[in-house]
Amino acid sequence: xxxxxxxxxxSYIIDWQMVCIGVKEREEITEKLDLTKYSLxxxxxxxKLVQSNNRRKEKISLYHNSKGHKTKEYSIxxxxxxxxxxxxxxxxxxxxxxxxxAVIDDIGVGCVKxxxx
Numbered sequence: 603x604x605x606x607x608x609x610x611x612x613s614y615i616i617d618w619q620m621v622c623i624g625v626k627e628r629e630e631i632t633e634k635l636d637l638t639k640y641s642l643x644x645x646x647x648x649x650k651l652v653q654s655n656n657r658r659k660e661k662i663s664l665y666h667n668s669k670g671h672k673t674k675e676y677s678i679x680x681x682x683x684x685x686x687x688x689x690x691x692x693x694x695x696x697x698x699x700x701x702x703x704a705v706i707d708d709i710g711v712g713c714v715k716x717x718x719x
Contacts, residue, residue, distance in 0.1 A: 605655055608648035609679055610635060615645075615690055616680050642691045645682075653681045
């Protein structure tokens with residue numbers, strides 16, 4: 603997997619996280635990405651690639667700063683928490699069988715039994 607594709611996967615999932623917490627509106631997500639074509643391993647790999655790229659940028663910046671060079675600021679990409687990867691993969695791979703998730707203070711808690719699609 604190339605870094606560009608990894609960033610697309612991770613940023614798409616983050617966009618939907620932002621919708622879920624009310625930071626973005628559904629209409630703001632113009633890019634459509636079919637996450638069902640990616641395995642759990644693919645999503646984990648994508649996240650690790652983005653994280654590795656962030657570390658690389660940081661190391662380069664620290665190196666240049668240690669040499670006294672004036673460097674420009676650098677940007678990093680957001681990465682996914684492991685629990686988000688697990689939740690997204692579960693949502694994509696399984697369908698609920700009518701179980702309910704409890705919501706406490708706007709946080710989903712509890713569990714649902716799932717069955718294979």
